[in-house]
Ligand SMILES: Nc1ncnc2c1ncn2[C@@H]1O[C@H](COP(=O)(O)OP(=O)(O)OP(=O)(O)O)[C@@H](O)[C@H]1O
C-alpha cells in the first residue's frame with residue numbers, strides 16, 4: 001500500500017482517480033487546488049503524486065508542486081495527467097522532473113499501470129536516496145581536507161581503488177588520517193550500505209583480540225559464557241579496518257591470512273568454518289618490510305595485505321594544507337559556546353606553518369583544541385600554544401605579527417596596512433625552514449587579496465572608496481592589485 005496524493009481541479013475526474021487508487025489498495029488523498037496540495041506535500045510525504053493540472057492556469061504553483069515533490073525526502077515521483085492542448089507544457093513538466101504523463105482521455109487500466117511503474121521507481125529511488133544521504137552525511141561528518149598536490153594525489157588514488165575488492169594497506173605516520181581514508185574507501189565502495197568495522201590491533205592482548213575478531217563458541221575458554229559472532233562476521237558484506245596491523249601476533253597473522261585466502265572464518269572453539277565476505281583495509285605506521293625482514297611479520301601475509309599500498313604524506317610535507325585544516329577545525333569541531341568562531345593570530349599561524357608536526361594532523365587538532373580552551377579571546381595567541389610551538393614562535397622573525405594587537409589570521413582576512421603585508425621580506429630568518437616563509441607570505445597575500453575583494457564588493461567596484469574602507473592610499477591599492485594579479489599569473493596565489 002502506498003500513499004498517493006491526487007490533485008485535480010475537476011471534481012468528477014478527481015473522484016475517478018481516487019477510486020482507482022483505493023481499488024488498487026492504496027491510501028489516497030485528493031486536492032482540487034495546487035496551493036492546497038503544496039501546503040500538504042511535506043506533511044503527507046506521499047509516495048507518489050498524480051496531478052491533473054491545467055498547468056498554464058495554475059502556474060507557477062503547478063511547477064512548484066513538481067519541483068517540491070522531487071525535493072521531499074525521499075522524493076515522490078509525479079504522474080502528470082494532461083489534455084492534448086497542453087502537451088507543450090507536459091514536455092516542460094517532464095523537464096522539470098515529472099516522472100510520467102498521461103494524455104486525456106485515458107483508460108483507467110492505463111493509469112493503474114503507470115501508477116505501479118512509478119511506485120516501483122520510487123522504491124529504487126528511495127534506496128538510492130538513502131545511500132546518497134548516507135554518503136553526504138559521511139563526507140560531511142568526516143571530510144578529508146587537503147589542497148596540496150600530495151593530498152590531491154591521495155584523493156585520486158582513493159577514488160581509483162575504492163570500488164576494487166583488493167585489500168589495501170594504508171601507510172602513514174601517526175595522525176596522518178589513516179582511519180579517515182579507510183572510511184572514505186568504504187563510503188565510496190559498493191559496500192557502503194554494509195558495516196564499517198574498526199579494529200585497533202594494538203589495543204588488546206592476543207586472546208581477546210582473537211575472539212573479538214573471529215568470535216568464539218560458548219565454553220571455548222573460561223569466561224566464554226555465550227556464543228560470540230566476532231567482528232569479521234559482524235562486518236559481513238562490509239569493510240574491516242585493521243589499524244596497527246603490524247602489532248598482530250604470529251597466531252593471529254596466520255588466522256588473518258586464512259580469512260584473506262579462503263574467505264572463511266572459524267570461531268574460537270569451533271571446528272567448522274563459515275564463509276565471510278569482507279574487504280580488509282589495513283593500516284600501519286611502521287614499515288612492515290622491516291618486520292618481515294626481522295621475521296616478526298609473515299611475508300605471505302604482507303603480500304596479501306599490500307596488494308594496493310596507499311601512502312599518506314606527513315603534514316610537514318604539505319604545509320600549505322595547515323591554514324585549511326585550521327579553518328576546518330574551527331568551523332567544525334572546535335567552536336566556542338557562543339560568540340565569534342576561533343581564529344589564530346598571524347604569529348600563531350606562522351608558528352603552525354614552521355613547526356614539524358611529528359604527530360601530524362591529530363597533533364594540530366589537539367594543539368588548537370588546547371589553545372581554544374586556554375585562550376582568553378577568540379583570537380588564539382602564542383601564549384595559548386603548547387610549549388613546543390611556543391618555542392618555534394620564539395624563533396620567528398619579529399616582523400611577523402609583531403603588532404601589539406596581533407591581527408587575526410586563519411579566519412577573516414587580516415587588515416592590511418598595519419601589521420600585515422610582509423611585503424618586505426623579514427631579514428634574518430633563524431628557525432623556520434626556508435620553505436616556511438614563502439608559504440606564510442603566500443597565505444597572508446591570499447588573505448589580503450580576499451580582503452581587497454571584499455572591500456571592492458562593498459564599494460561596488462569603486463577603487464577610491466575601497467581604498468578608503470581599507471585605510472590605504474590609492475597607490476597602495478593599485479600596487480596590491482598588481483601584486484595579486486602577478487601572483488595569480490605565476491600560479492602562486
Ligand atoms: N586531511 C584531514 N582532514 C581533516 N581531518 C583530518 C585529516 N587528517 C586527519 N584528520 C583528523 O586528525 C585526527 C587523526 O586522524 P586519523 O585517526 O585518521 O589518523 P591515523 O593516521 O589513523 O592516526 P593514528 O596512527 O594515530 O591512529 C582525526 O581527528 C581526523 O579526523
Ligand SMILES: [Mg+2]
Pocket residue numbers: 178179243
Ligand atoms: Mg588510527
